[in-house]
Amino acid sequence: MQTVTIKILAEKLKLSRSTVSKALSDSHEISQDTKNRVLAMAAKLDYAPNPYASSLRKKSSKTIAVVIPEVADSFFAQAINGIEAVAQDKGYHVLIYLTHESFLREKAIVKDIQNGRIDGVLMSLSSETTSFAHLHALAKKGLPIVFFDRVCPGIPTATVTTNDYAASYRATQHLIDCGCKKIVFLAISKSLLITGERLRGYQQALTDNALPFTPADILVCKNDMAHNNSLITKLLAKPNRPDGLLSSVEKLATSIYTVCNQLHLSIPGQLKVVCFSNLQTAPLLQPPLTTVTQPAFAMGNTAATILFKALKKGTIGLKNDSEVIPSIMMVRNSTEAIGTPFTEVAL
Amino acid sequence: MQTVTIKILAEKLKLSRSTVSKALSDSHEISQDTKNRVLAMAAKLDYAPNPYASSLRKKSSKTIAVVIPEVADSFFAQAINGIEAVAQDKGYHVLIYLTHESFLREKAIVKDIQNGRIDGVLMSLSSETTSFAHLHALAKKGLPIVFFDRVCPGIPTATVTTNDYAASYRATQHLIDCGCKKIVFLAISKSLLITGERLRGYQQALTDNALPFTPADILVCKNDMAHNNSLITKLLAKPNRPDGLLSSVEKLATSIYTVCNQLHLSIPGQLKVVCFSNLQTAPLLQPPLTTVTQPAFAMGNTAATILFKALKKGTIGLKNDSEVIPSIMMVRNSTEAIGTPFTEVAL
DNA sequence: GTGAAAGCGCTAACAT
DNA sequence: ATGTTAGCGCTTTCAC
Secondary structure, eight states, X not given: OOOOOHHHHHHHHTOOHHHHHHHHTTOTTSOHHHHHHHHHHHHHHTOOOOHHHHHHHHTOOSEEEEEESOSSSHHHHHHHHHHHHHHHHHTOEEEEEXXXXXXXXXXXXXXXXXXXXXXXXXXXXXXTOOOOHHHHHHHHTTOOEEEESSOOTTOOSEEEEOOHHHHHXXXXXXXXXTTOSSXXXXXXXXXXXXXXXXXXXXXXXXXXXXXOOOGGGEEEOOSOHHHHHHXXXXXXXXXXXXXXXXXXXXXXXXXXXXXXXXXTOOTTTTOEEEEEOOOTTGGGBSSOOEEEEOOHHHHHHHHHHHHHHHHHHTOSSOOOOEEEOOOEEEEOTTTSOTTOOOEEEEO | OOOOOHHHHHHHHTOOHHHHHHXXXXXXXXXXXXXXXXXXXXXXXXXXXXXXXXXXXXXXXXEEEEEESOSSSHHHHHHHHHHHHHHHHHTOEEEEEEOTXXXXXXXXXXXXXXXXXXXXXXXXXOTTOOOOHHHHHHXXXXXXXXXXXXXXXXXXXXXXXXXXXXXXXXXXXXXXXXXXXXXXXXXXXXXXXXXXXXXXXXXXXXXXXXXXXXXXGXXXXXXXXXXXXXXXXXXXHSTTOOSEEEESSTTHHHHHHHHHHHXXXXXXXXXXXXXXXXXXXXXXXXXXOEEEXXXXXXXXHHHHHHHHHHHHHTOSSOOOOEEEOOOEEEEOXXXXXXXXXXXXXXX
16 A cells, blocks of 8 residues: 655655645645645545654654653553643643653663653653753753752753752651651652752751651662562651651552551551642542652643743753742541541641 | 654764664564674663654554543553553553543544544543444544453454443342332433443343333432432432342432431441442442442553554454453341341353 | 755665 | 675755
8 A cells, every 4th residue: 555645745746845845844835725635635645744754854743751660550640631631732742751750760760861852851750860960961962951859950951840958847847746756658769859858848847846856767668569568567656656657659558558557556646647649539539648649640731831932942952940839738547537528628 | 952853873883774774673684793882882872763654654653542431440450550550561641531421522532533633542432422334434444443341333343341231130139139019210312332231231130020110210319419319319209219220320329328427327337339430439338339440450451452453463353352351249247137247240 | 836956864875 | 704885764964
């Protein structure tokens, strides 16, 4: 089966290729009459332009890359929806790359997209990433990058984050208000900026309430559920176990609840729990989980909007502007006694 | 900044472009010595091949499209992981397109990927899709397609599904075994083949147990949570409300639980619930949810494997083979009294 | 308003 | 083993 090209259209219409090309892109130098004829023939023959020929020539591909750790995570899934909404609107294609929290994969992916395949990048770092040479190399190519959520330090470009420090401070304060004396902070990385911010908020709240803090109050988990479950089991089986947990990672909520079930620890009676999480099912868990809910859709949407604006203007490199979209705390029964009405706290 | 091309490499090395090209692709007609020199220079100048030039010339792009309804859904998120694992392994890129259950979007997307941008398609239909002309057009172009989960009838190509009929029969039987006399079946579409299969299993189980069935026992929901909640509220507020629900869609579990909370209906006391769902949090809900869990990762993985096999062989069109990977039923407290141990049922 | 011609960067015949 | 040449399909000067 013969693929229909501009050349074929031109022959059928007894026009030159350039005229057909211009007509298809609605150039003002082509008469309306000719445009109509060309469009009609294109429709009739079901002509579809070859995107690679076009990209090669124009040095732009109408494609962006989204590089994220996971897709089976409510935050990133919702962020993708936000990105996709803008992309479909602007006629862009979205290549999705998953690092699975692996630094090596991230490096390989970043290297792989440096060759002109894409016009821009939306990215959230892997939890393992502590060196940034691969990203500096990417930025140096002049490829527009917008980091969202897990941003990269030291690269002068646009970022979209939420108010991690304030949210974490507020969540910790809430645990303290609920009577917690010993709160452990859970993370999956020590290096991510976002972890640092959340940790800082947590520590400041402790300090402001004259509560002690020791490095042992930070539990660093991995991207491995079995391993995390055993870490958390160890933590909660101790005689001097904490009476509050602040998890900076959505996926750890599952581990915490599972372990508490196994140990017959009651939430919130013996342990109060707050989790940074966008889980749809948070209100339906046993007990309903108090969450810091991030504006995932909006963050993806905003990041994409910034990127497309830069692409449109043809800016080489992006302004160093940082959007911050606030999170919301949803107070539920994992921190307060049964019967307390649900409260939503702006941050 | 000058992008490094084969031409530049050739000039620096005082070789011809074709020699460099062949050396880079490790052709046997090039001496080891030359290969080494070329590779060294390529590394030194940080040469990256232009994928569009290559795609244009070779008429293959090392890119596949994944067309699915949603990404914020455990089944599809896990399926993507399965697909991505194979794609990364084979060096393919993955374009993700979301239909959001809209037929119009699906048509637009399918049209958009028909132009040689991609080498193959993995697809799961939108719930609105009832006409298949756009997909026949796609198939006619000779583009390899593998349908998974929500397959398209009438297109002779490979498919990957789970044992929907058997799973649904077994789940219904389980509800009946738990004492249900009036079971309502929830779906988001009447047209999807998969819905039909699940409905068939449900009806057969009713018949085999001499239970009546009326069309009113099917509740067709939409892609709109507020609307679904009100539909389900209407269903459960009736005096002759059902005593069992079989939901063929993951996202409806949230609605069912939310409505039951509002109506103070106890699960499983007054209503027993089974849901086709891959939710990680199913065991942690109040009460733990009995699910039919689909092999999402394996289905994505298998679909991708079949596609890549076809791409490798250069088969025009795919064999009409259908893989079926069984689901598992996880019996939890939404169907059985508290205290009953968790049971896993092979299907 | 239309056409001729060059070239994006790469690959694959076909020489040598 | 290396080089010459043509061309993938499209866009874009530049000429008429």
